[in-house]
Amino acid sequence: MSRQLSRDTAPEVAVRRLLHASGLRYRVNVPVPGMPRRTIDIVFPKAKIAIFLDGCFWHGCPQHATHPKANSEWWRVKLDKNMARDIETTKHLTSEGWTVLRFWEHESVEDITRQVTATVAAKRAATNKH
Structure with missing residues (x-):
C-alpha cells in the first residue's frame, strides 16, 4: 500500500495539463478547510470549487x-x-x-476537463453579476 500514489496520479496530471492548457489556473493538493489530514486534488480557491479524482479501487467505484x-x-x-x-x-x-466535483479515474480526461471548465466559468459569471 505504501507504493500507491495518493497524489499526482496519471489521471490527475492529465486533467491538470488540459485545464492549464485551456488557460485555467488552480492549486493542487490543498488541505480541506477545517478537516485535518484531508486534501483536495484540484482547487479553484476564489470560486470555491473542489475537484476530486477518485481511484476506482480505493474509493469504491x-x-x-x-x-x-x-x-x-x-x-x-x-x-x-x-x-x-x-x-x-x-x-x-x-x-x-x-x-x-468528484470524478472516477476511469472517466474521460476530456469530459472531466469540459465539466470543470464549464463549472468554473458559470461560478465566475455568477460572482461577477454581484
Missing part, C-alpha cells in the same frame, strides 16, 4: 471496484471507511459554500 480475497474483512472495513470519509468531506465542503 460501482463499475470497477474489486474486493480482495485475502484479508477480505479488513479490506471491506478499510474501503467502507474511505467511502464514508468521501461523503463526509463532500458534505463539509458543500456546507461551507464550496462546489464539489
Whole structure:
C-alpha cells in the first residue's frame, strides 16, 4: 500500500495539463478547510470549487471496484471507511459554500476537463453579476 500514489496520479496530471492548457489556473493538493489530514486534488480557491479524482479501487467505484480475497474483512472495513470519509468531506465542503466535483479515474480526461471548465466559468459569471 505504501507504493500507491495518493497524489499526482496519471489521471490527475492529465486533467491538470488540459485545464492549464485551456488557460485555467488552480492549486493542487490543498488541505480541506477545517478537516485535518484531508486534501483536495484540484482547487479553484476564489470560486470555491473542489475537484476530486477518485481511484476506482480505493474509493469504491460501482463499475470497477474489486474486493480482495485475502484479508477480505479488513479490506471491506478499510474501503467502507474511505467511502464514508468521501461523503463526509463532500458534505463539509458543500456546507461551507464550496462546489464539489468528484470524478472516477476511469472517466474521460476530456469530459472531466469540459465539466470543470464549464463549472468554473458559470461560478465566475455568477460572482461577477454581484
